[in-house]
Amino acid sequence: MNLNGFFNPESIVVIGASRSPEKIGHLILQNLKVTFQGKIYPINPNATEILGLKCFSSVLEIEDDSPDLAIIVLPAKEVKKVVLECIKKKIRSAVIISSGFSEVGNKEAEEELKKISKKKIRIIGPNCVGIYKKGLDMLFFPRERLKRPADGSIAFITQSGAFGSTILDLIAEEGIGISKFISIGNRIDVNEIELLEYLAKDINTRCIAMYLESIENGKEFINVAKKIVKKKPIIVFKAGKTKKGKEAVASHTGSLAGEHVIYSAAFKQAGIIEANSTEELFDFAKVLANQPVMNSNKIGIVTNGGGFGIIAADEAVRIGLDVPELPKDIIKSLGKFLPDYAVKHNPVDLTGDANTERYEKSLNAVFKNKEIDGVVCIVLMQIPTLEEDVLTVLRDTKIYGKPITICATGGRWTTDRMKKLEAFGIPVYQTPERAVRALRVLYEYGKILKMK
Amino acid sequence: MNLNGFFNPESIVVIGASRSPEKIGHLILQNLKVTFQGKIYPINPNATEILGLKCFSSVLEIEDDSPDLAIIVLPAKEVKKVVLECIKKKIRSAVIISSGFSEVGNKEAEEELKKISKKKIRIIGPNCVGIYKKGLDMLFFPRERLKRPADGSIAFITQSGAFGSTILDLIAEEGIGISKFISIGNRIDVNEIELLEYLAKDINTRCIAMYLESIENGKEFINVAKKIVKKKPIIVFKAGKTKKGKEAVASHTGSLAGEHVIYSAAFKQAGIIEANSTEELFDFAKVLANQPVMNSNKIGIVTNGGGFGIIAADEAVRIGLDVPELPKDIIKSLGKFLPDYAVKHNPVDLTGDANTERYEKSLNAVFKNKEIDGVVCIVLMQIPTLEEDVLTVLRDTKIYGKPITICATGGRWTTDRMKKLEAFGIPVYQTPERAVRALRVLYEYGKILKMK
Numbered sequence: 001m002n003l004n005g006f007f008n009p010e011s012i013v014v015i016g017a018s019r020s021p022e023k024i025g026h027l028i029l030q031n032l033k034v035t036f037q038g039k040i041y042p043i044n045p046n047a048t049e050i051l052g053l054k055c056f057s058s059v060l061e062i063e064d065d066s067p068d069l070a071i072i073v074l075p076a077k078e079v080k081k082v083v084l085e086c087i088k089k090k091i092r093s094a095v096i097i098s099s100g101f102s103e104v105g106n107k108e109a110e111e112e113l114k115k116i117s118k119k120k121i122r123i124i125g126p127n128c129v130g131i132y133k134k135g136l137d138m139l140f141f142p143r144e145r146l147k148r149p150a151d152g153s154i155a156f157i158t159q160s161g162a163f164g165s166t167i168l169d170l171i172a173e174e175g176i177g178i179s180k181f182i183s184i185g186n187r188i189d190v191n192e193i194e195l196l197e198y199l200a201k202d203i204n205t206r207c208i209a210m211y212l213e214s215i216e217n218g219k220e221f222i223n224v225a226k227k228i229v230k231k232k233p234i235i236v237f238k239a240g241k242t243k244k245g246k247e248a249v250a251s252h253t254g255s256l257a258g259e260h261v262i263y264s265a266a267f268k269q270a271g272i273i274e275a276n277s278t279e280e281l282f283d284f285a286k287v288l289a290n291q292p293v294m295n296s297n298k299i300g301i302v303t304n305g306g307g308f309g310i311i312a313a314d315e316a317v318r319i320g321l322d323v324p325e326l327p328k329d330i331i332k333s334l335g336k337f338l339p340d341y342a343v344k345h346n347p348v349d350l351t352g353d354a355n356t357e358r359y360e361k362s363l364n365a366v367f368k369n370k371e372i373d374g375v376v377c378i379v380l381m382q383i384p385t386l387e388e389d390v391l392t393v394l395r396d397t398k399i400y401g402k403p404i405t406i407c408a409t410g411g412r413w414t415t416d417r418m419k420k421l422e423a424f425g426i427p428v429y430q431t432p433e434r435a436v437r438a439l440r441v442l443y444e445y446g447k448i449l450k451m452k
Numbered sequence: 453m454n455l456n457g458f459f460n461p462e463s464i465v466v467i468g469a470s471r472s473p474e475k476i477g478h479l480i481l482q483n484l485k486v487t488f489q490g491k492i493y494p495i496n497p498n499a500t501e502i503l504g505l506k507c508f509s510s511v512l513e514i515e516d517d518s519p520d521l522a523i524i525v526l527p528a529k530e531v532k533k534v535v536l537e538c539i540k541k542k543i544r545s546a547v548i549i550s551s552g553f554s555e556v557g558n559k560e561a562e563e564e565l566k567k568i569s570k571k572k573i574r575i576i577g578p579n580c581v582g583i584y585k586k587g588l589d590m591l592f593f594p595r596e597r598l599k600r601p602a603d604g605s606i607a608f609i610t611q612s613g614a615f616g617s618t619i620l621d622l623i624a625e626e627g628i629g630i631s632k633f634i635s636i637g638n639r640i641d642v643n644e645i646e647l648l649e650y651l652a653k654d655i656n657t658r659c660i661a662m663y664l665e666s667i668e669n670g671k672e673f674i675n676v677a678k679k680i681v682k683k684k685p686i687i688v689f690k691a692g693k694t695k696k697g698k699e700a701v702a703s704h705t706g707s708l709a710g711e712h713v714i715y716s717a718a719f720k721q722a723g724i725i726e727a728n729s730t731e732e733l734f735d736f737a738k739v740l741a742n743q744p745v746m747n748s749n750k751i752g753i754v755t756n757g758g759g760f761g762i763i764a765a766d767e768a769v770r771i772g773l774d775v776p777e778l779p780k781d782i783i784k785s786l787g788k789f790l791p792d793y794a795v796k797h798n799p800v801d802l803t804g805d806a807n808t809e810r811y812e813k814s815l816n817a818v819f820k821n822k823e824i825d826g827v828v829c830i831v832l833m834q835i836p837t838l839e840e841d842v843l844t845v846l847r848d849t850k851i852y853g854k855p856i857t858i859c860a861t862g863g864r865w866t867t868d869r870m871k872k873l874e875a876f877g878i879p880v881y882q883t884p885e886r887a888v889r890a891l892r893v894l895y896e897y898g899k900i901l902k903m904k
């Protein structure tokens with residue numbers, strides 16, 4: 001049985017739907033109602049109607065012959081019974097949000113569920129927050145508290161529901177889009193490997209980001225990933241690296257983490273890009289999803305703030321990128337339109353009175369240089385001489401076929417404008433270091449594509 | 453002559469005031485007008501009035517006997533003449549915003565200015581953006597584009613005006629406050645050493661953050677800093693670490709950067725805390741300005757998201773902090789009010805349905821433990837069961853006399869709430885790693901205070 005029922009259901013049953021607005025079984029229904037276009041059947045034996053939707057006392061009572069997907073939010077001890085009812089009703093897919101399984105030592109109940117899953121019904125979870133995609137929001141976080149990201153090209157698999165959800169909120173604020181978000185929890189059936197295979201074929205997904213605390217079948221994971229990375233980049237942020245972290249993993253998702261040094265080596269061998277921090281996971285994912293690879297380590301830096309150019313150059317050199325001197329003819333051509341006090345060497349400093357034209361012409365000169373394979377462009381939008389049409393110039397650098405990452409440091413006025421660039425696949429970062437590291441990942445992925 | 457005229461002027465002359473709204477000489481006047489309570493004298497021989505303020509054709513024409521401060525925004529070649537006029541008018545302090553000096557190779561003009569400064573007039577700049585503090589905003593960035601931070605306890609010295617200003621915008625958004633911001637530019641007279649001495653005595657400053665590209669008199673800098681760090685922490689982010697970075701420094705502020713390894717060793721010896729990235733400068737400054745030091749490396753982690761607890765534990769161990777197991781009596785006391793499925797070990801996981809009471813009682817238990825010298829508290833505010841009164845609980849942890857740092861990951865809804873904590877000196881971070889590193893800096897500063 002494939003995973004289609006999870007991602008493209010036409011009808012959904014919510015088992016454990018609640019009338020109380022603060023309950024998870026209410027919030028899920030509420031968020032489904034405002035996003036999902038198909039039929040929704042709330043199950044609650046004590047209610048006739050919730051949020052204007054007719055309630056049923058059990059899945060067996062529903063008029064629909066075989067709804068596509070069940071979402072289960074009952075206490076752990078009641079889950080098995082309703083899963084069996086789902087099977088009877090020919091429901092092929094179930095997301096079990098309920099916690100209280102192996103993560104609290106209740107391995108028996110989890111094993112029971114495991115036995116009945118796979119052949120008769122596919123299960124995501126338990127102990128998860130389920131799925132989020134355009135038109136399918138089953139997250140139990142109020143939408144006013146946790147912003148949902150736009151439709152986009154990054155798929156995000158997370159073993160921790162809270163980590164995944166709050167990161168969605170964070171990236172939604174930056175304007176980053178998501179194709180599919182899957183919280184796998186204790187993954188008694190559908191696991192990261194099967195999801196990787198599914199997402200590899202998903203036309204809406206260009207890059208796969210993962211937060212993992214443990215990997216069930218490491219060898220298979222690596223073998224599957226190895227093939228996929230040639231088509232789509234995979235980024236993994238692996239938690240539970242230290243002894244203390246591994247102990248915490250056991251009480252979180254009931255799983256056992258192996259030695260990180262082994263994971264790391266295997267990731268490298270498979271061509272999986274490892275994120276080394278929370279921040280790097282989407283810093284890397286958004287650039288890999290949208291920008292072409294970099295074929296050499298040679299980058300150009302263009303800035304309207306000298307200090308930022310210096311910081312970017314320092315970081316580039318530190319992480320193995322090269323900031324080569326520009327050829328004489330390029331320096332000469334920059335001299336034709338840049339003022340005397342501007343710096344025509346790499347990093348090119350357009351200085352604090354730069355306007356859109358200076359950016360346009362300088363980026364053109366730097367991108368056309370054969371020695372440069374990618375550009376970090378620092379755009380301090382607060383400068384009074386800089387108008388918003390610079391955003392169009394930055395967006396249109398895609399014609400050069402080489403990658404660009406942007407650093408725009410600042411508050412809400414700046415970030416509100418930068419969202420427009422993110423929407424066009426131009427990745428923007430709050431610090432020069434992050435913009436430089438993002439470019440380096442494109443160089444890394446370029447090497448992965450050449451791997452045998 | 454002391455620096456008081458720069459920070460507490462009663463009258464200011466703006467030389468180069470402009471009628472054109474996009475010009476620097478206009479923007480400075482505009483921002484001064486809405487913040488400064490004293491007298492403002494715009495100087496412009498071709499205008500009679502700008503922004504409702506009466507204009508003068510030269511400083512010599514002003515009725516005021518000796519205005520306290522001059523801000524000069526004329527082209528470089530006109531600066532010397534007006535500085536001499538300022539001296540004639542007995543103006544004791546001048547901020548020279550104008551660029552076009554040693555940073556573009558014009559060393560002669562800079563030397564001339566240097567000769568006439570110090571004894572007869574004190575100069576900040578040239579090639580800078582001047583000063584910002586409560587009641588004195590001479591930044592030339594429009595206030596709607598670049599948000600100003602609230603009044604606070606961090607002093608910020610920057611060699612790069614653009615870096616400093618856009619960082620102000622960034623931290624204003626987070627709710628971090630500033631006591632004094634000084635952009636020193638080419639520092640022909642007032643330099644980082646004299647400012648350190650001034651800020652050491654400043655009652656409104658509890659912590660000094662610096663962005664530097666070069667240090668003029670390294671030995672003196674270290675000697676001065678060494679004494680100050682016992683009273684107030686000093687954090688330095690030094691750019692121009694690499695050969696490429698150093699070349700860029702020369703064309704930015706016209707100065708020469710030395711070897712970074714020597715700087716680093718000297719910082720360490722003097723008890724200066726080094727920030728290794730743009731992000732760390734204020735991540736560290738805000739915790740050092742507000743939280744007590746940590747006397748050991750033993751930390752507690754309290755979270756409502758298991759994954760975050762794991763990431764925090766990993767980072768803590770990686771950077772040399774200890775996440776000790778809690779004593780049996782503490783675990784027992786946690787068991788009295790935490791549900792079965794919560795984790796009573798360190799990291800303490802209150803789980804996804806945590807409410808304020810769980811935070812209050814758990815933090816109380818963990819803080820009262822003698823083995824724990826600081827706490828990283830992860831508070832995912834998007835969780836439906838968590839109400840805003842948790843902010844009060846977090847604020848009131850100061851009664852324990854031990855430091856706390858907060859991780860709250862998310863979008864605007866979360867960050868808007870977290871600003872309230874920042875206003876009370878509780879430092880909040882977007883990722884667990886940053887919150888953990890901030891706690892480690894308190895341990896580092898604790899050791900500095902014990903240094904001989």
